[in-house]
Amino acid sequence: MNYNSDKAIESSEQDLLGRVTFSKQLGEAIYKYDGKDGLVLGVFGKWGTGKTSILNMVVNEINYLSDNDDDSPIIVNFSPWNYSDKDNLIGIFFEDLRIKLKLHSNKENMKQIVKAIDQYSGALNLLLYTSIVSSQNWIIMLKYPLKCLYRYIRGKILEDNDLDKVKANLERVLIKSRQKIVVIIDDIDRLTNTQIRDIFQLVKQVGNFPNIIYVLSMDREVVCRALESVHDIDGAEYLEKIVQIPFEIPALLKPRLREIFLTNLENTVKTISDNPKIDQSYWSEVFTNCIEPYIETLRDVNRVINTFQFRYKILYEETAFEDMVALTTIEVLKPQLYQWIGRNKDLLCSTYSHSFSALFRDKSNYRTSIHEELKKLGINTDIGIKFLSTLFPVFANDIDERSVRYTSSNIRETMRVAQEERFDSYFMFDLGGIPVSRYIINSYINILPLDDLIDTITEINNNGNIEYFIDELRSLVDTIPEKRLGLLSSVILNVLHKFSQNSQFYMLSAYTKAEFLVYDIISKINDENGRYHLIKSVLENINKEQLGTLASFINRIELSHGRLAGKEEHIEKQLITLQHLIDIELIYVSKINEITQSEAIIDIRDFHMAFYLWECLDKDRARTYLNYILKEDNNILKFICAIGSKWTSDNNDSGWDFPLEKYLTYISKDTIYEKIQEFDKRQLNTFTLEDQIKLASFVLSYDKSESYRVDEKEALKLVNEWKDNKS
Known part of the structure; x- marks a missing residue:
């Protein structure tokens, strides 16, 4: 299986989101910036909107524009989430910067910059070390002494360690060199709140170094909340003081995202099944109500498609394509709704049950109750109810809303999640809940020869699954x-x-x-x-x-x-x-x-x-023929058992009736009663238990009115008495 990578794209040719123009404009703006002061740019976008991909294309554009430029900008990617020396982030930053600039140290101006950074970095680390010693923080001293001492000695050997002096020297060297350095710090929103604070303190202190452009990538809301939590300030105002030029990533148009999703989905399905069964009308409704509302970014698309591919590969023969995509979408993007559905099988799959109808006759109150449950889970209730109404007929406002696809037969035929026996497969990969697999049923319909047909249906019947099997066949006629x-x-x-x-x-x-x-x-x-x-x-x-x-x-x-x-x-x-x-x-x-x-x-x-x-x-x-066989007493008993008809009440009581017109033509009621009473009860087990109950029912109703009905439990009690008192 080929999964859609969540890795950022490397070039404009890979762009699916229409970000090329935006990226090129940003890259050109950075390349053409001719100010001598430092500059801080902010690239703002939600998680999954392609910020890293945009930065990659920005770098490509800068490299393209400076291809023949002797003083082409130097790109430095600083990865703050890798640092562990949280007490000296500024020192770590300049150490990282020094190492990366040394790769370009063949130029004289670059050698001067590296030397000046060495001095500044050494002075910073000396300041850190002396502050540790003076504070007598022995735990930190034990952790950092060799590292800090090494940096101090390196800086001391190179030059005087006066911080203001070495900083001024670094600024002069940067101005003189006219070398533009672009520092990219991506995924700031993935850091902890404390790390986010440290990053912005770093940028605040070093953001004004000349000819250095900082490009900061982040989710604005996440960063603002983090700054507010650790600084107790207005995060938006703090950002405005740091970021001089903000760039908001353009919102991704839904039609484009829809196109990408459907294309990827089609390609995925083709690798699994040659002929997936899709009800286009139902699919359109499912996509509109159950999928599109939750897909907001390309990352959402990739995560859903990847998860769907794994699940569908296992279950495609036993599930509905439309329902599988819908449930996979919320499993990935709204897991609380997915889990709620998984916990409420009895409610969701009881559309046609008598008990369910009696329990929820007041549909409006029922929907209100579900509305409140979804609200507590933090789910958009309007979208959530639409999702449930689409997949589960019980949520339709009234019976008129249910088209042919909501019928019990159609739900079974298409293997939808609303089918009770199939429900668990969508949530636990549990095919054991399906009495007869759709693979076997399809083989029965299309492939098996006569002998195998007989053997298969006999085995299914012997296993007690014949009713399910017949229901499946009826839906697939x-x-x-x-x-x-x-x-x-x-x-x-x-x-x-x-x-x-x-x-x-x-x-x-x-x-x-x-x-x-x-x-x-x-x-x-x-x-x-x-x-x-x-x-x-x-x-x-x-x-x-x-x-x-x-x-x-x-x-x-x-x-x-x-x-x-x-x-x-x-x-x-x-x-x-x-x-x-x-x-x-x-x-x-x-x-x-x-x-x-x-x-x-x-x-x-x-x-x-x-x-x-x-x-x-x-x-x-x-x-x-009948008159002849009724000459034998045993056949009289078999006869009354054969003509008995089962009755069942709405409270599940049951018993047997013996309509007079079915036997009075051939034998009297009295004769039957006498033959049952005379029957040697030691031979009772020659009859099935059901027939024993029929005989007892006839005896108990013998002297009652024709409308009198004997409950099966009462008849069974008499059968047990016969067995206990047999002589």
Whole structure:
């Protein structure tokens, strides 16, 4: 991976921010300055606005203009953050200046300047050393004696150590030499408050040396605050006394910054994914509300792009591009907002939950509460709420604001952060929270052959993740290649009977969702004849376990034609013509007649649906079969279990109903009750726990009104009593 360097540019050819003209003008102004007095220039700009890059281009311009000049300015970069001798910054400065000027000492005038600086620096250090001795600061004496003594001896050997005298000599030499020296001190705003104070004391004391131009680079606000904290003065006024000519870096135009960001982002994404899925309408909204408000400098751009590149490389197959860029932006530039979102998954991902709706019916009060929370975090609340409203539908002012991209299906399809199972991936690189990866799902849709399709969906179901898998497929139906439609629908129809029918209140079960999914997939096949032959092929190869699920599926087609139930349901599309439906019915009757000749079907999944369709299409054969198997007591118990229907209340109570019309035609209520009571409870474990509860529920409701409902907990209590008292 190639990361965008935060390193300052070295030349105008690398400039992305349009600073070349400004830099050249500043460099020309410094080069053409012909005053003999010292000069202090200030280059002011926020952190990340390219101050160092501008200084590099200024130096390049000075060197360019003085290319053929025998007395070209000497550029000296002084790095104050490297100094540790904080008690003698002025001495350190002149020591640094002397060393750098010695590089040019082949000229006679430069030799004189270096000698004069040696004298001045030696006198300064002698003054420091004698002040240490006189103050009897023994700790400092132990720290500095050899260094100070060396500098003193060097200065003493060279000349007399009278400070005023050597200073005057240095000034004369500088004037006589006519050598312009440009001292650049960059990144002053990165220093500590005390160091910033020391730098300005240095400039204040030596800023009037002739032919020396000081260029100070800093963030004005940071420096003013630092000076105020250590001097208890007005920082702005103090700066005005030191800096003679201020240069404000021109504000970077947003359109240019936007262009740089988008170009870098596009280049980054291309190195990771050949075909990223981007909803241009949604991306436009995300960029406007979630990214652009926070990007203010080129440094912001580079930091966000670099972090995004790292995260997206790991997560691009499991996350939405738009949401990943938005969240990366605040992770880098507004971490307090990023952390707040990460802590509030339950609120942010509950858009469609019943409990959430009940809890936050008063949307205005809810938004006010969030507004106050963001304010406490120091976040611009208007921008923060826009950010949240864009990524999380719960923050929309009203339902009318939610376009198609806010639907539950679209959020799942596009892998947005608002999807509860995917949320943690955006914050902890935790792919473990995703039950089935999008890579596996895409492979299922586009690549896997028949055997692998069956093995994969079976494994997913065995792992308890089938509902999530079906939800994912339903959201991606429109992406299934036409040539794969028949294969996928036939596989799901063949394994449908294995899926759970249990569901929470107001929620569809995996089984029901899969039924809808198959209907949707087959609907995508454009050729009606192709749809018919697909259903026919599946039906001709079913076993007894699939009789109930195929009956349920055929019944959906029946309803779309207004058959059997006597009314037409609101189903988007009739999958097959009426004539083809009649052909399908005949095939189903033939298969169930064939299977029941040798196998019992009373205990298959959805027996009630299989028998209902059979009875509608071939009443005599269906009833003859049922009357025959109900001669066995055990089958009577299986029959009542098969026709039980689950109910669930809004407080999550649940139980089983046994509608009279489903069994009174074949056997009386009294007979069923007697057979359950007579049943040897030692054989109870031959039934599943769910069927045991159904039997107990029937007994408990036997002498009650038809509207009476037995709670599952009450039925389970009776089951336990049976087991405790079995004889």
